[in-house]
Amino acid sequence: MTTLTDRPNTALLVVDVQNGVVDEAYERDSVVANIxxxxxxxxxxxxxxxxxxxxxxxxxxGSEEWRIVGELDRAESEPLVEKSYGDSFEDTDLEKVLAERGVGRLVVAGAETDACIRSTLHGAMVRGYDVTLVGDAHTTFDKTEWGAPTPEQVIAHTNLYWRHQVAPGRKGGTVKTEDVVFRG
Incomplete structure (x- = not known):
């Protein structure tokens, strides 16, 4: 349903699963395993x-905190998009990388739910992509000391509202790891 023409393909977008981002994250090990x-x-x-x-x-x-977690291994042939803003599209070559691969639908996993994941979900949809969030493959750390809900609540709320997200010619959705469909 994407509004992007000639973009029939799906890509898995793995966002910020870095040591310094997920080391203290809620259910870190199970989320990394799902990713x-x-x-x-x-x-x-x-x-x-x-x-x-x-x-x-x-x-x-280049720091240890910046590195992708040790349990995940990026293949040399897989693109790496470096960013410095929450939205993975903002001031990066992500759109070019996806266009070259004919991608109009994204399956999103990673961290942090209430920052870069949320920004990237919305950034993708406003740019014309269909965007599926993998509900048990994203996480955040505890920010309750600053007035935020618990990580479990943040994750549950994001899964809920993205499950029903739609826009003209585009759709969101939330699924579990075991229910992800990359084709069809």
Whole structure:
């Protein structure tokens, strides 16, 4: 249903699964395992896997905190998009990477739910993509000391509202890892 013409393909977008982003994250190990399972399935089904990696004054490029977590291994042939804003499209080459692969639908996983995931979901939809969030493959850390809901509530709310997200000619959706369909 994407509004992008000649974009029949789906890609798995893995956002900011970096040591300094997910080390303290809610259900970190199960989320990383689910992302690993998605990456494996995408590769077996010949679906593009696109990695996004954030850098800023706290996530210094080249530092241990900046690195993708050890449990996940980006293949050399898989694009890596470096970003410095929440929305993975903002001031990056992500749109070019996706256009070159004929991608009009994204399956999104990663971190942080209430920051880069949310921004990227909305950024993709306003740019014309259909966007599926993998509900058990994104996470955040506890920000309750600053007045935020618990991580579990943030994740549940994001899954709920994205499940019903629509726009003219585009749709969102939330599914579990086991229910992801890359083709069809």
């Amino acid at each position: 690993g399972a998605l990456v494996g399935r995408a590769r077996r089904e010949d679906v593009p896997v696109v990695w996004v990696q954030h850098s800023d004054e706290e996530l210094v490029r």
